Amino acid sequence: MRKLVFLIMLMAGIFRLVGCWNRRELDQLAIVSGIAIDQAEEKDKIKVTAQIIKPGDIQITGESGGGGGGGGKPYLNVTNTGDTFFETLMRFTHFVDRRLYLPHNEVLIFGDKMARSGVHKCMDFFLRDAETRLTTWVVVAKGEAGEVLDAKAELEKIPAMNLSMLIDAYVATSEVIASNVNMFGQRLMSKTTAPIASLVEVEKTGEEKKARLVGTAVFRKDKLVGYLTLTETRGLLWVLNKVRSGIIVVQEPDGKGEVSLEILRAKCELTPGLKNDGTPYIMVKIKEEANLGEERGSANLMSMEAWTILEKHQAGVIRHEIESALAKARQLKADIFGFGEEIYKKYPAVWKKLEPHWDEIFPELEVKIAVEADLRRTGLTTRPAVPEAG
Amino acid sequence: MLKKILQALHLRKILKKGQRKEQPVEQDQQRLSRDLERNLALFRAILGKNADFVLREFCIGTHEKIRAALFYFEGLVYREFINEYVLMPLMYESQHFSIQDLKRGNSISYLQEQFVSIGGTQKILRIEEALNNCLYGQAILLVDGFAEALALNTKGWANRGVEEPKTEALVRGPREGFTETLGLNISLLRRKIHHPDFVIEEMQIGEKTRTKVCIAYLNGVVNPEVVEEVRKRLGRIKTDAILESGYLEQFIEDAPFSIFPTVANSERPDTVAAKMLEGRVSIITDGTPMVLSVPMLFASSFQSPEDYYSRPYYASMIRWIRYLCFFITISAPAVYVALTTFHQELIPTPLLMTMAAAREGTPFPALIEVLLMSVVFEILREAGVRLPRPIGSAISIVGALVIGQSAVSAGLIGAPMVIVVAITAIASFVIPAQTDAVTILRFILIIAAGFMGAYGIFIVLLGLLIHLASLRSFGVPYFAPFAPVNLPALKDTMLRAPLWAQITRPKMLSKNRQRTKADLLPRPERKQP
Numbered sequence: 001m002r003k004l005v006f007l008i009m010l011m012a013g014i015f016r017l018v019g020c021w022n023r024r025e026l027d028q029l030a031i032v033s034g035i036a037i038d039q040a041e042e043k044d045k046i047k048v049t050a051q052i053i054k055p056g057d058i059q060i061t062g063e064s065g066g067g068g069g070g071g072g073k074p075y076l077n078v079t080n081t082g083d084t085f086f087e088t089l090m091r092f093t094h095f096v097d098r099r100l101y102l103p104h105n106e107v108l109i110f111g112d113k114m115a116r117s118g119v120h121k122c123m124d125f126f127l128r129d130a131e132t133r134l135t136t137w138v139v140v141a142k143g144e145a146g147e148v149l150d151a152k153a154e155l156e157k158i159p160a161m162n163l164s165m166l167i168d169a170y171v172a173t174s175e176v177i178a179s180n181v182n183m184f185g186q187r188l189m190s191k192t193t194a195p196i197a198s199l200v201e202v203e204k205t206g207e208e209k210k211a212r213l214v215g216t217a218v219f220r221k222d223k224l225v226g227y228l229t230l231t232e233t234r235g236l237l238w239v240l241n242k243v244r245s246g247i248i249v250v251q252e253p254d255g256k257g258e259v260s261l262e263i264l265r266a267k268c269e270l271t272p273g274l275k276n277d278g279t280p281y282i283m284v285k286i287k288e289e290a291n292l293g294e295e296r297g298s299a300n301l302m303s304m305e306a307w308t309i310l311e312k313h314q315a316g317v318i319r320h321e322i323e324s325a326l327a328k329a330r331q332l333k334a335d336i337f338g339f340g341e342e343i344y345k346k347y348p349a350v351w352k353k354l355e356p357h358w359d360e361i362f363p364e365l366e367v368k369i370a371v372e373a374d375l376r377r378t379g380l381t382t383r384p385a386v387p388e389a390g
Numbered sequence: 391m392l393k394k395i396l397q398a399l400h401l402r403k404i405l406k407k408g409q410r411k412e413q414p415v416e417q418d419q420q421r422l423s424r425d426l427e428r429n430l431a432l433f434r435a436i437l438g439k440n441a442d443f444v445l446r447e448f449c450i451g452t453h454e455k456i457r458a459a460l461f462y463f464e465g466l467v468y469r470e471f472i473n474e475y476v477l478m479p480l481m482y483e484s485q486h487f488s489i490q491d492l493k494r495g496n497s498i499s500y501l502q503e504q505f506v507s508i509g510g511t512q513k514i515l516r517i518e519e520a521l522n523n524c525l526y527g528q529a530i531l532l533v534d535g536f537a538e539a540l541a542l543n544t545k546g547w548a549n550r551g552v553e554e555p556k557t558e559a560l561v562r563g564p565r566e567g568f569t570e571t572l573g574l575n576i577s578l579l580r581r582k583i584h585h586p587d588f589v590i591e592e593m594q595i596g597e598k599t600r601t602k603v604c605i606a607y608l609n610g611v612v613n614p615e616v617v618e619e620v621r622k623r624l625g626r627i628k629t630d631a632i633l634e635s636g637y638l639e640q641f642i643e644d645a646p647f648s649i650f651p652t653v654a655n656s657e658r659p660d661t662v663a664a665k666m667l668e669g670r671v672s673i674i675t676d677g678t679p680m681v682l683s684v685p686m687l688f689a690s691s692f693q694s695p696e697d698y699y700s701r702p703y704y705a706s707m708i709r710w711i712r713y714l715c716f717f718i719t720i721s722a723p724a725v726y727v728a729l730t731t732f733h734q735e736l737i738p739t740p741l742l743m744t745m746a747a748a749r750e751g752t753p754f755p756a757l758i759e760v761l762l763m764s765v766v767f768e769i770l771r772e773a774g775v776r777l778p779r780p781i782g783s784a785i786s787i788v789g790a791l792v793i794g795q796s797a798v799s800a801g802l803i804g805a806p807m808v809i810v811v812a813i814t815a816i817a818s819f820v821i822p823a824q825t826d827a828v829t830i831l832r833f834i835l836i837i838a839a840g841f842m843g844a845y846g847i848f849i850v851l852l853g854l855l856i857h858l859a860s861l862r863s864f865g866v867p868y869f870a871p872f873a874p875v876n877l878p879a880l881k882d883t884m885l886r887a888p889l890w891a892q893i894t895r896p897k898m899l900s901k902n903r904q905r906t907k908a909d910l911l912p913r914p915e916r917k918q919p
Contacts, residue, residue, distance in 0.1 A: 014849060023843075025756060026730050026749040031742065055746035103735030104742060131735070161739070 030098035031055070033075065034160025036145035037122050038111035040081045046114065046122065048088045049146040050100060051160045052076045058157055074157045077149050085125045102131040106164035108138050108181065109200070111145035115217065115224035120188065123222070127185045134182035137167045138197040140217035140224060147202045151211040159211065166213055167198055174237050174246035174263070175230040177216045188222055192340030192358045194329075195219040196236070199227055218334045226332045228325060235325025238286055238318060239337045241268045248290060250313035253306045257297025261290040261314055264376065272343045274350065281366040282339050286318055289374045298386040307375060315373040322369055330363040339365060420517050426457055426534035432517065433461060437524070450480050450501075450533070451487040457534040466527030468546030475507045476529065476542060498536050506531070510543025522600065549574065555657045555679070557822065562699045567657045568679035572602050575659075575674050575681065579606060582663035587611070590674075595624060601632040602676040608666050611895070611902050616864050620671050620684060635675040635682050642684075645861050645868075649827045652863040654686035661695045669900025671864075685864035685899065689871065689883040691823035692716070697886045705886035712820050719817035719828050723760045724835035724847050726810045730756045732843030748804040757840030759803055763811040764836065766793055768829065771815075866898045 034051040057074040078096055082088030092100050108126060110119055126132045141148045153162035170176040179197045187195040199215045216228040216236065228236060237243045243266040249258050266288040273281050292310075295301065301310065329336050340358055344351040354361055423429050430445065437443045445461040460476065484505065492500045502511050514520050515538050520530050527545035552574070555567030568575045576590055587609040594600045603624060607617055623642040632638060639653045640646065656662055657679040662672050665683040673682040692712045697705040729737055730745065737745065752759065770789040777785055794812075797803040818828055831854065838846030861868035871879035879896040881887040890910035894903040 023731050024734075026734065026742075026746045027752070029734060029746070031734075031739075031746065033739070053743055053746070055743050056750040058743055058747050101734065104739045106739070133735075 024099070028098055029101040030092075030096055032100050032102050032105045033158050034107045034109065034149050034163070035102075035105055036109040036111070036141070036149050037085070037114055037119075038145050039113045039117060042081070045081050045083060046085065046088060047079060047081045047146070048085065049077055049079045049149055050089075050092065051149045051158065052078060052096065052100070053104075053158060075159065077146070079146060085122045086129075089125075102129070103133055105132065105136050106160050107167075108136050109145040109148050109163075110138075110140050110197070110224075112140060112142055112217075112224060114145065115140050115219070118222045119219070119224075120222035123181075123185060123188060126181050132181070134180060134185070136181045137164055138179050138181055138184040139163065139167070139200050140197045142199065142201045142214070144202075147209060148200055148211050151202055151209040163200065163211055166211070170198075170213075171244040172246070173230075173234075174243040175234045176213045177233055177237065177242075187338075188219075190338075190341065191355065192335050192362075193338045194332075194334035194336045195222070196336050216336075218329070218332050218336055220332065220334045225334060226328070228328055228336075231321055232325040232328050235321035235323070236329075236336055238266065238322050239268055239270070239284055239325070241266075243288075247293065248314055248317050250310060250317055252295070252297040252299050253301075253309040254297065254299045256299065257295070259292065259296070259301070259310060260294035261310070261375065262293035264289045264291055270337075270339070270342050272339070272346045274347065275366075278350070279366075280343050280347070280350065280354065280361075281368060282342065284322065284367060284369045286322070286369070286371045286373075288314070288318060288371070289376055290314060291376050292378045295384045298384050300383065301378070302382050311373050311375050314375065315371040318371045318373060319369050322371075326367055333359055333363055335362050339367075421515055422517055422520065422532075422537050422539055424535055424537045426459060426532055429517075429532050429539075430459055433520075436521065437461070446477070448477065448481055450505075451484050451489065454487070454489040456489060456492070459532045460529055461532075462524060462529035462544065463527065466525075466547055467529055467544040471508070471544045471546060472529055472542075476531070476544070479505045479507055492533075493535075498531075498533055498538050498540055501531070501533065502540055506540065506542060508542050508544065512541045512543075514539045514541050522594075525600065526602070545573075552578070558656065558658050558661070558695075560658075560694070560696045560699075563696055564658075564660050566659060568659060568662075568681055570677050570679060572604065572674060572676035575679070576604060576606075578659040579663060579672075579674075582659055583608065583666070588666075591621075593621075593624060595627050595629075595638070596632040597628065597630050599631045599633065603632065603638065604674040606662075606666060606672040606674060608669070611667065611669050611900050612671060613669060613899070613901060616669075616671055616685065619864055620673065624673070632675065634678045635673065635680045638673060638675060639682060644863050648857065648861060649830050650688070650824070650858070650861060650868070651827070652684075652686050652861060652868060654683050654690060654823065655680045656683065657681065658695060664695065664698070665690075667905075668895055669902070685866040686868070687863070687866065687870060687898075688858060688861075688868050691821055692883070693886075698889070702886050702888045706884075709884070709886055715817035715820040716824070716828070719814050719821075720831045721835055721847060721851075722810050722814045722817070723764060723832065724839035725844075726807070727756050727760050727836060728839040728843045728847055731840070745804070745806050748806050751801055752804050753802065755840075756807075757836070759807050760811070760836050760840075761833075763803060763807055764814075764832065767811055767815050870898045871896070 030052045032050050033053050036049040036051075038047040038049070040047040052075060054074050054076055057072060078092060080088050080092055082091055089100060110122075114122075126136065127134075139148070148163065149159050151159050151162075153159045156162035156165055167176065167178050170178050177196050177198055179195075184195050184197060187193045196219065197217045198213055199217045200211050201214045203210045203212055214227075215230050216233045217224055218226050218228060234243065234246065243263060246263045248261045248263060250261060252259055266286065269283075269285040269287075271283040271285070273283060275281060292301065299306065301307065326337075335358070339362065340351075340355075343354065423432075430447075434445065438445075440463070442464040443461065444464050445459060447457065447459045449455040450458050458480065460472070462472065480501070487505070498513060502513065512523070514523065514530070520539050520541065523541040524530050527547065528541045529544045531540040531542060533539075549571040550569050552566045552569060554565045558567075566578060568578060579590075580588070585608070589607055589609050591605045593603050593605070595603050605617065605620055605624070620642070624638070627638070627641045629637070629641070635655060639651075639655070642653065644652045654665070656665075662681045662683060666672055670683045670685060673684070675682070692709060694708075697709065730749070734742060749756070754762070770785060770793070774782065774785050794808050798805045798808055814832065818825055818832075821828065831850075835847055835850050838850045840846075842849070858869045859867075859873045867874055870876055871883055876897055878894055879898070882892060882896070890906065890912070893906045893908050895905050897903070
């Protein structure tokens with residue numbers, strides 16, 4: 001009998017000792033798909049815009065062919081100001097009848113003003129809270145972040161999801177950085193590596209707003225310091241080993257017209273080294289393969305010489321992209337490539353001496369670039385689409 | 391724990407009653423008398439009131455006559471049989487009959503040997519035996535001056551022919567199923583296994599029904615201890631009636647309080663034969679087409695005879711689908727409840743949006759919704775089973791249209807819920823052997839998920855696993871060959887290995903291991919150099 005009582009008590013313990021007791025029905029949730037954080041008018045206050053999905057309206061807009069304008073939008077943007085992020089978030093309940101539910105948040109957008117003043121204060125919550133995800137994309141908006149959530153989404157129904165898909169699609173060009181909370185947070189906590197985020201701009205044509213990815217936002221510590229263009233961003237991605245696909249445009253051997261090369265695969269190897277006088281350098285070795293994708297001129301490229309020249313051009317373009325990214329990084333004094341970490345991994349003892357002065361050393365750091373670019377196949381035809389030269 | 395208390399209570403009650411009731415109610419143990427009149431008076435007294443009781447008195451022999459009598463129940467015998475092979479030879483064709491010969495032997499054997507042209511005859515000495523045989527459709531022949539009788543096997547009654555089994559349909563395989571007649575069922579099995587080692591023992595169970603029950607097994611393959619155990623467990627049954635094999639099952643099963651059956655049943659002769667060939671014991675009950683076989687393994691619920699008739703690839707795949715269906719049918723509604731009320735972060739965003747849209751405006755919490763729909767499904771199913779066939783189609787209309795579509799369009803129930811319940815329902819039909827257990831489990835899981843989310847589901851599933859691993863059926867671990875692991879037997883559970891690769895019988899069922907010659911893989915003969 002005593003054993004039975006003991007067992008029942010144990011069982012009761014099982015039921016009570018559960019962490020996730022908070023039962024909530026789907027229709028009690030306000031599913032947040034995007035969060036934008038801006039500087040508020042008052043000093044030291046933040047303005048948070050949350051995009052809430054209205055599930056009931058999704059089907060309706062789907063049937064009538066895109067809502068736009070009126071009250072048929074499948075989402076709801078709510079804005080609130082406050083001191084800390086968490087506080088502001090919870091105070092949404094004062095005027096939204098459901099609790100904001102964050103696990104499905106796709107993007108975290110900072111306005112550039114906010115980003116320039118430092119994002120650390122807001123990032124902490126996203127790294128600490130159990131409900132937020134590390135896979136949320138971090139984005140910086142040129143201008144107001146809240147406006148991005150208002151931009152019109154064409155194929156997707158929710159602007160935040162649209163933006164998230166845009167970032168997902170970076171692999172097509174490898175000209176946009178995809179930086180999530182995890183990567184951003186790691187760089188934020190690193191002593192030398194600079195955090196980076198995708199850069200988005202809202203284009204306005206009359207009433208209509210459209211979000212467009214325009215490059216990379218570069219931070220030093222937690223403050224925004226500058227931007228990389230699309231080309232510079234690919235330069236960065238070559239080094240970060242994140243180029244998956246994309247188009248390289250090179251001059252034809254005869255100089256008449258261009259050739260588009262489609263990147264198949266690329267690999268980067270970073271090897272830090274020490275010169276005789278003890279100053280470090282970085283060796284960047286890129287190995288790339290591409291296919292011939294398009295020819296604008298009329299030259300026959302089916303010769304050894306033409307092929308070799310194309311490969312050489314290709315390597316030149318890659319080198320140029322990396323160099324331009326490097327130049328911008330030096331100018332911003334932001335180690336976006338993570339060279340510091342590489343040196344630390346290989347020469348921990350040397351690194352100790354370098355670390356305090358890294359900001360001065362980085363712009364002067366010698367970077368050797370070696371590009372090995374191969375051209376593989378021609379596609380379905382070997383000739384350009386012109387009458388054959390007699 | 392609860393089990394033990396219940397058991398103790400029951401046992402005490404049963405014991406008390408048993409002691410009171412166990413006064414000898416023995417039938418007349420008396421032997422038959424030499425005097426025909428006395429015997430007849432006795433049988434008339436016992437059976438005479440019955441409308442279907444026939445007692446025919448007649449004389450044997452033409453010159454020297456001796457009085458005899460034949461009695462039987464009309465509906466249980468072949469009348470032509472009695473007329474042509476019993477009464478004819480004894481009355482009309484008894485010219486060769488001589489009283490001297492009959493008396494010399496001082497026994498009724500003379501008649502048995504020379505006059506009654508019927509296959510099954512048996513000499514009987516006691517009154518009770520005569521009664522029993524008579525009640526089972528035999529005709530009893532009494533002759534004046536002999537303290538013994540002849541029981542003549544003239545059994546014959548209306549029975550259903552061999553039909554395709556209704557419950558276990560196959561695409562490829564034999565179409566015959568057991569019937570309600572014991573003799574016919576035995577013949578179906580005999581026609582599957584033509585071997586002298588195939589043994590069928592008979593016994594009678596049930597004080598009032600006196601149902602014939604046969605224990606069938608394959609000597610040399612079966613584990614003799616299991617046969618002995620079956621005999622013992624059947625022997626201890628003292629009850630009024632055995633109307634169906636389910637009556638027996640409840641008296642002999644190992645885990646009477648478990649939701650899982652530990653005795654398998656089938657109405658297919660090929661299934662039962664295959665089970666015996668693996669070393670199992672079958673229990674055939676008169677009056678029902680369902681034949682029991684023990685020991686039962688949990689894994690056998692996922693096997694169909696067709697697995698062995700079709701080729702191994704597809705059979706193996708289908709096995710996996712059955713395992714999947716088991717999990718779907720016990721846990722799909724529970725997982726739905728857990729995901730939508732506790733773990734919304736686990737649902738992909740687009741799916742969540744659709745699900746949330748469907749849930750928008752529905753009045754009940756997901757738990758209530760699921761319980762409601764599951765109960766409705768059980769009602770539909772029950773109604774479908776009980777309904778007279780001609781009205782059957784009405785159920786599907788009411789079920790599919792009214793309850794499925796209208797409930798959704800009326801906004802009472804979310805559409806995904808209907809899909810989940812439908813999948814659950816369909817999946818539950820894939821494993822007919824466990825349908826009962828699975829239904830109960832499903833409700834337990836739904837409630838656990840409603841209160842504790844995925845955590846609750848896992849607690850229940852763990853408990854289930856522990857329970858399954860602790861069950862035994864006639865000395866064999868129920869959850870074998872998963873736990874305890876038996877690798878060779880897994881060939882026929884996780885996969886369905888080709889028959890030439892299944893060389894041995896399952897270790898836990900039979901000690902006689904080899905069943906197929908090794909190296910039977912079909913291939914061209916190797917040329918000798």
